[in-house]
Amino acid sequence: MGYVAIKGGAKAIEGAEMAFEALRTAEGEQGTSISLNAIENQLRLLTSRIVSEGGLYHPRLAALAIKQMQGDTLEAGFALRAYRSTKPRLLETPVQSTGNMRLIRRISSAFKDIPGGQMLGPTTDYALRLMRLELVDETPEVFQNMARRFLKEHAAGDSLPDTFPKVLDSLRAEGLIPALSASMKNKPEQAFDITREPLVFPVSRSAALATMARAETGSLLAMAYSNMRGYGDIHPTIAELRVGYLPVLLPHPVTGEPTEAGEVLITECEVVAMYEGAEPGELPTFTLGYGACLGHNETKAISMAILDRALQKGMRDGPSNPSEDPEFVLLHIDGVDSMGFANHYKMPHYVTFQSDMDRLRATQMKTKGDLHHAPL
Numbered sequence: 001m002g003y004v005a006i007k008g009g010a011k012a013i014e015g016a017e018m019a020f021e022a023l024r025t026a027e028g029e030q031g032t033s034i035s036l037n038a039i040e041n042q043l044r045l046l047t048s049r050i051v052s053e054g055g056l057y058h059p060r061l062a063a064l065a066i067k068q069m070q071g072d073t074l075e076a077g078f079a080l081r082a083y084r085s086t087k088p089r090l091l092e093t094p095v096q097s098t099g100n101m102r103l104i105r106r107i108s109s110a111f112k113d114i115p116g117g118q119m120l121g122p123t124t125d126y127a128l129r130l131m132r133l134e135l136v137d138e139t140p141e142v143f144q145n146m147a148r149r150f151l152k153e154h155a156a157g158d159s160l161p162d163t164f165p166k167v168l169d170s171l172r173a174e175g176l177i178p179a180l181s182a183s184m185k186n187k188p189e190q191a192f193d194i195t196r197e198p199l200v201f202p203v204s205r206s207a208a209l210a211t212m213a214r215a216e217t218g219s220l221l222a223m224a225y226s227n228m229r230g231y232g233d234i235h236p237t238i239a240e241l242r243v244g245y246l247p248v249l250l251p252h253p254v255t256g257e258p259t260e261a262g263e264v265l266i267t268e269c270e271v272v273a274m275y276e277g278a279e280p281g282e283l284p285t286f287t288l289g290y291g292a293c294l295g296h297n298e299t300k301a302i303s304m305a306i307l308d309r310a311l312q313k314g315m316r317d318g319p320s321n322p323s324e325d326p327e328f329v330l331l332h333i334d335g336v337d338s339m340g341f342a343n344h345y346k347m348p349h350y351v352t353f354q355s356d357m358d359r360l361r362a363t364q365m366k367t368k369g370d371l372h373h374a375p376l
Contacts, residue, residue: 024070039063048265048295049073053335054080055195055214057264057294074216074339081214081336084195091250094258095191098268098292099166103244108167110237110272116164121243122296167240168270168288177272177286201327208311208330209304213293216335217300223333224303227310227323234310234323236271236289243267243296268292269301273309287312 025033040047040063050062054077061083065076105121108114120126171177192207194214199207212220227234246266249258271289289312291304307329314324322328332338 020070034067036060036063036067039066045296046071046073048267048297049217049300050076050080051295052293052297052300053077053214053216054084055294056080056084059265059295074335077216078336078339093248093250096246096249098242098246098266100163101242101244101246101266101268102162102263103160103164103242105243106164106240108238108240110167110239114167114240115170116161119160119164166270171239171272171286175283175285177288199330202315203326203330205308205312205315208326209290209292209308211330212291212304212307212333215300215304215333216338217297217303219333219335219338220300220303220307223323223329224306224310227306227321231321232310232323234273234289234306234313236273236306236309238302238305239270239272241267241269241298241301243298265295266292267295267297267301269298269305271302271305271309 040059043063043066046066047059047062050065050073051057051059053073054062054065056062058080062076062080065079065083066073069075069079103119103121105123106116106119108118112118168177172179189204189206192204192210194207194210197207199211203211226232244266245263247260247263250261251257252259269291271291273287273289275284275286287309289305289307289309291301291306291308293300293304307323310323311326311329314320315326319325319328
C-alpha cells in the first residue's frame, strides 16, 4: 500500500482530540463524571464484553476503557489489549478445572432435572423486552430498597453448595459422549498462547479456542448463525451453560503448591450435537462443542461452542461451508483486527488514489480514441 506523509496537521489533530473530549464531558450530571464503579457494576455486561475481547481480566480497567472511548466497544477492547501488552508475565497457571466454579447461574436445555438442579441466576431470558420508563429518574432510595429486598429474600432461601457436578459427566458415564483418554487426563494438550504465538494453519483445536475466546462477540455470533440457519448443520443442545467465579491457582513461591490467588468471572458452554458414525468396532456417540470466555457473556460462549463443533468437523472432513473453514473463521472474528483494517481507510491515500485517477483518465482517453477510429 502506498501512503504519503502529511505535514501541518498537528494543530488540527489537537483540536480533534479536544472536540472528542469536550463531547465526553459536555453533559455530566451536575458537572460530575460517571464513576468507574457505576460503569463496572451497572453496565456489568458491557464491562464483561470488554474484558473478554481485550483478553485481560481487569474489570476496573475495562470500565476505564469504556469511559475513555465513550462506549465504543471495539476501541475499548483495543485500549485494554494494548495496556496488557505492556505488562510482564510473571507466572503461568496450571490447567484450571471449571468444575470448581462458584456459580451464579447454571442451566441445561438438555434435561429438566440435572445433578444439583437448575440455577437461573441473573438473566433477562424470561422477561419481556419492554422499556422500563421508571428507570429514567431513579433515586438512591430505589437502589437501597432493591438491595434490602434482594438480601432479605436471598438470606431466607436455601444455601447453595460450593460447586455443582458437570452434566457431561453423567452422559460420559453412560457412554453417550466420547470418554476422556488416559493421556488427556494425565497430560492435557499444551494450551496455545494467542498473545505470543502466531496462527499458522493448520491450527490445533487449542489455537482455535484461544482465538475465539477473545474474538468480537458480534463476529462470533454472525459466523455461528450462518451455520445454524443453513450454511452448515450444527443444531446443538446446550448440555450445560455456566456463569461463575473460577478460582485461579498459582504455584506458591516457597512450597510450589497450587495456591488460590483470586478468582475470575467466566462463562462456559458445553453443547451436544448430533451423533456421527464411529470407527469399526466402536459405538457411535454424540459430538461436542465447547466455549468459554472471560466475564458474563452467554451469547459469545454459545456461539463459540457451535463454531468449535463446526471447525472440528471442517478440520476432519474438509470444510463444506464458510463456518467450517478455520482460515475463514479465525482470520475474520477478531474485532480489533477487523476495526483496524476498516478504519485505516480513513488515513490519507492520496498517492494511491492519484494513481487510480491517472489510470482511469488514460483508459478513458484510449477508449475515446478507439471509438473515434472505429468503423461505423
